[in-house]
Amino acid sequence: xxxxxxxxxxxxxxxxxxxxxxxxxxxxxxxxxxxxxxxxxxxxxxxxxxxxxxxxxxxxxxxxxxxxxxxxxxxxxxxxxxxxxxxxxxxxxxxxxxxxxxxxxxxxxxxxxxxxxxxxxxxxxxxxxxxxxxxxxxxxxxxxxxxxxxxxxxxxxxxxxxxxxxxxxxxxxxxxxxxxxxxxxxxxxxxxxxxxxxxxxxxxxxxxxxxxxxxxxxxxxxxxxxxxxxxxxxxxxxxxxxxxxxxx
Amino acid sequence: xxxxxxxxxxxxxxxxxxxxxxxxxxxxxxxxxxxxxxxxxxxxxxxxxxxxxxxxxxxxxxxxxxxxxxxxxxxxxxxxxxxxxxxxxxxxxxxxxxxxxxxxxxxxxxxxxxxxxxxxxxxxxxxxxxxxxxxxxxxxxxxxxxxxxxxxxxxxxxxxxxxxxxxxxxxxxxxxxxxxxxxxxxxxxxxxxxxxxxxxxxxxxxxxxxxxxxxxxxxxxxxxxxxxxxxxxxxxxxxxxxxxxxxxxxxxxxxxxxxxxxxxxxxxxxxxxxxxxxxxxxxxxxxxxxxxxxxxxxxxxxxxxxxxxxxxxxx
Numbered sequence: 001x002x003x004x005x006x007x008x009x010x011x012x013x014x015x016x017x018x019x020x021x022x023x024x025x026x027x028x029x030x031x032x033x034x035x036x037x038x039x040x041x042x043x044x045x046x047x048x049x050x051x052x053x054x055x056x057x058x059x060x061x062x063x064x065x066x067x068x069x070x071x072x073x074x075x076x077x078x079x080x081x082x083x084x085x086x087x088x089x090x091x092x093x094x095x096x097x098x099x100x101x102x103x104x105x106x107x108x109x110x111x112x113x114x115x116x117x118x119x120x121x122x123x124x125x126x127x128x129x130x131x132x133x134x135x136x137x138x139x140x141x142x143x144x145x146x147x148x149x150x151x152x153x154x155x156x157x158x159x160x161x162x163x164x165x166x167x168x169x170x171x172x173x174x175x176x177x178x179x180x181x182x183x184x185x186x187x188x189x190x191x192x193x194x195x196x197x198x199x200x201x202x203x204x205x206x207x208x209x210x211x212x213x214x215x216x217x218x219x220x221x222x223x224x225x226x227x228x229x230x231x232x233x234x235x236x237x238x239x240x241x242x243x244x245x246x247x248x
Numbered sequence: 249x250x251x252x253x254x255x256x257x258x259x260x261x262x263x264x265x266x267x268x269x270x271x272x273x274x275x276x277x278x279x280x281x282x283x284x285x286x287x288x289x290x291x292x293x294x295x296x297x298x299x300x301x302x303x304x305x306x307x308x309x310x311x312x313x314x315x316x317x318x319x320x321x322x323x324x325x326x327x328x329x330x331x332x333x334x335x336x337x338x339x340x341x342x343x344x345x346x347x348x349x350x351x352x353x354x355x356x357x358x359x360x361x362x363x364x365x366x367x368x369x370x371x372x373x374x375x376x377x378x379x380x381x382x383x384x385x386x387x388x389x390x391x392x393x394x395x396x397x398x399x400x401x402x403x404x405x406x407x408x409x410x411x412x413x414x415x416x417x418x419x420x421x422x423x424x425x426x427x428x429x430x431x432x433x434x435x436x437x438x439x440x441x442x443x444x445x446x447x448x449x450x451x452x453x454x455x456x457x458x459x460x461x462x463x464x465x466x467x468x469x470x471x472x473x474x475x476x477x478x479x480x481x482x483x484x485x486x487x488x489x490x491x492x493x494x495x496x497x498x499x500x501x502x503x504x505x506x507x508x509x510x511x512x513x514x515x516x517x518x519x520x521x522x523x524x525x526x527x528x529x530x531x532x533x534x535x536x537x538x539x540x541x542x543x544x545x546x547x548x549x550x551x552x553x554x555x556x557x558x559x560x561x562x563x
Contacts, residue, residue, distance in 0.1 A: 006348045014336050080332030084393070087296045088349040089322040247299050 003090040007098025008105075011072075015106050024067055025110045031060050032114060049127050053117055054135040054216035058142050058175045058209045065146025066167035068106050070160045072099045072151050073243070077158035086247075096239050100151055107143045111136065131218035138215025141228035142208050146171045148235035155242040171208070178207020249274050249323075249401050249431035250295065254304035257290050257455075264290045266455035267304070272448075274400070277427035279446035279463070280435035283558050287455040288435040289329050292405050295433070296326045308401055322350070325394035329405040331387045335379035339370055339389050342378060343396060350397035364392040369418065384415045391419070395426070402426065404434035408441060420445050439550040443467075449550075453558040466553050472513065473548025474522050478529060481509035482538040491532060497525045511542065522546075 015021040032053065036042045040052030076082045085095055121127045150167040157163050176182055186200035204210040211224040250272040257265040265287040272278045282288050293299040295306050297313045297320060305312060311319040334342055343364055347357045365374050368388040373381055378389060387410065394402060407423065408416040423432060424445045436442065442449045443463045451459040451466070459466055467473060480488050485505025489512070493501045497520045503512010516525040522545040533540045 003349065006345065010334070010337075010345050013341075014334070017336055079335065080328060080330050081334055083293070083298050083328045084326075084332050084346075084390075087298050087321060087324070087326045087328075088346070089318040089351070090349060091318065 003094040004098045004101070007085075007090070007095050008101045011099050011102030012105055015102065020071070021106050021109070024064065024106065025113055028060060028064055028110045029113055032056060033117070035060070036117075047125075050117060050121055050132050050135055051216055053114075054139055055213065057139040057216075058212045061139075061143045061146045061208075062168055062171040062175055064110075065107075065143055065171060066150045066153075066164045068103045069147040069150030070154055070163040070167065072103060073154040073239070074158055074160045074163045077155075078160075082243075086243075092240050092243055093236075096151070096236055096243070100148065100236060103147045103151070104144055107140065107147060111140055111143070128218065131216075134218045134220045135216040137220070138212045138224070141215075141225075142212045145208060145228055145231050145235075148232040149174075152235045152238040152242060155239045155246070174207060175209045176207075177203040178210030178213075183210075249309055250433065251307045252291075252295060252304070253306075255291065255294055255301050255306065256303045257287075257294060257299065258302045264455055265294070265301075268452070268455065268457060269304075270450060270457065270460075272401075272431045272433055274431050275428060276448060277423060277432045277434070277446045279442035279449040280433055280452070281437065281439070281442060281449055281554065282435075282452040283437070286452050286558070288452060289405055290455075291452070292326075292403050292433065292435060296324055296403050297321050322397075323399055324401045324403055325397065325399035327391050327394045327402075327404040327407055329409075331390035333378050333386055333390055333393075336377065338375055338377055339365070339381070339385075339392075340374045342389065343392055346393045347396050352397065360396050360398075363398075364396045367395060367422065368392040383410050384412060387411060388415070388419075391422075400430055402430055402432045402434075404432065406436055407434055408436065408438065416441075439554060443550060451554060451557055458557045459553070463550060467548035467550050470548040470550070470553040471556060472546045472552060475513045475515045475546045476522050476526050476529065477513055477542055477544050477546060478503070478540070479509070479511035479542035480533060480538045480540050482533075483536065484508065485510040488538065491536060492529065495525070495528050495532065497528050513546070 035056040036053040040055055042052045073082070076085065086092060118132060121132070146167070149170050150163065153167045153170070154160075154163045183200040183204060186203065187197045189196050205227070211227055214221065215224060252268060252270045255265055255268045256263070268287075268291060270278075280288050280292070290299065294301045295308075295313070297317050300314070305314060306320070307313065308320040309323045311323070313320045334345075337345065340361060343361045344357060347360045352360050365371060368391055370385065370388060370392060373385050378386060381389065391404070391407060394404065404423070408419050411419060420441060423434060426432065427445065427447070446463055449461065449463050449466055450457055459469065478492065482488075483491075484507060488510035489501055489503065489505045492498055492510075492514055495514075497516050498514050499517040500515040501512060503510060514525060514529065516522055526543055526545065529543060530540070532538070
């Protein structure tokens with residue numbers, strides 16, 4: 001655990017000694033607030049809730065997660081520091097976990113910086129605090145998942161742009177398959193006489209979007225928690241497999 | 249300290265390291281020589297546990313690299329080929345980070361960082377960000393990282409690559425000094441470096457060891473070693489060459505015969521020393537009134553040896 005902490009510390013400091021973390025935090029706040037105010041009908045709704053705020057989060061994370069995570073391993077591969085890190089007396093999973101947790105912390109700081117929204121709705125009315133908490137947790141888990149996906153992709157390539165594009169595409173697919181217009185399309189159609197409604201359920205089940213909107217509505221299902229945690233766990237495991245096979 | 253047994257590494261169909269075995273004791277500095285692509289770096293990466301071998305094994309201080317990697321790695325200090333560094337950190341920050349990964353903390357860590365900074369002459373840049381440093385400083389920062397935990401084993405991949413002559417000298421002295429108490433393997437293709445600081449040298453080519461011995465041993469194995477260089481005038485070059493070839497102890501003469509002089513190499517017969525042959529040439533010169541402007545034994549050159557061993561089988 002000591003080694004995880006050491007790697008975590010170095011990685012986190014590196015996020016904040018370069019402009020990267022600050023730029024990302026500002027962009028996230030700007031995007032999430034402006035989308036919510038101009039397109040989410042936050043004011044017109046006349047309702048003290050953050051559902052229109054959280055609605056856009058999966059879309060923002062599609063780019064934001066990969067942008068945080070793309071340097072995790074790509075940068076190490078490019079600079080050759082993987083060789084340094086992995087010949088230290090630490091195991092690869094300690095390095096992977098330390099790095100992931102650092103990116104995770106940047107995400108947490110970012111979300112925390114939108115806390116003004118909570119105070120706004122609290123002063124406007126009497127929102128359901130449980131729903132807000134559930135929304136934040138859902139948003140946090142979607143972000144963490146997209147970082148974990150990016151982490152695995154970044155272990156594959158030394159090029160950060162490649163990593164960004166591939167990760168964004170994966171996140172886009174995982175978001176879109178649970179997007180209502182797509183689900184409705186699937187539900188309404190059939191193939192060779194077989195109704196495709198079951199496909200829509202499967203897609204919802206593996207979609208970042210669906211789980212996140214459900215949590216934004218205050219539905220904290222154990223299935224959703226298991227979904228996010230196993231997705232993150234799988235991606236981190238995949239990272240270790242990729243790092244090992246890259247060396248072989 | 250370091251035991252390498254039947255180490256083999258294949259990348260697809262290409263065999264990079266082929267059944268290589270070697271051992272290095274404490275107090276030994278092993279120079280690892282070979283042309284580019286001979287498998288030097290691959291071997292070092294396997295010894296340090298970065299690459300898993302296709303077959304064979306490495307033990308460091310009794311700990312197997314595959315079975316107890318963290319114990320084995322803890323004994324090693326490693327300078328990778330390109331001296332990679334985290335560019336966004338300061339020298340001090342970077343060394344502190346590696347010291348922590350090596351299990352040091354608090355005042356112990358601070359002492360280790362200070363010692364490494366002093367050993368590698370980094371005092372002037374200790375608070376500077378690494379991406380603002382010149383190549384020589386970067387290289388030494390990475391070297392400082394390798395010695396931060398005072399390891400028993402040092403693996404240095406081209407430690408003097410890209411340094412200016414003064415810096416090279418500093419690094420060589422450092423290696424020589426540390427070699428007294430540690431087991432060191434370092435790779436290079438600068439042959440004078442091997443003579444300057446190695447107690448033993450290994451030449452590898454196409455993943456195999458082609459020569460192993462002290463630098464003096466290897467030098468003696470060069471084909472010209474032990475031959476006698478002669479330059480003489482007084483007769484026509486052709487005549488001198490004939491006289492030399494007719495000597496009792498001469499096996500073969502090679503050189504350029506000019507109108508008035510000859511210069512070249514005379515090989516002694518097997519079981520005959522160069523000294524005996526030289527004495528005979530000296531007598532010949534006296535008898536024939538030749539003027540000798542050069543007469544000395546070839547000590548053998550590592551360069552020759554290196555070329556002979558590693559260029560023949562490159563088709």
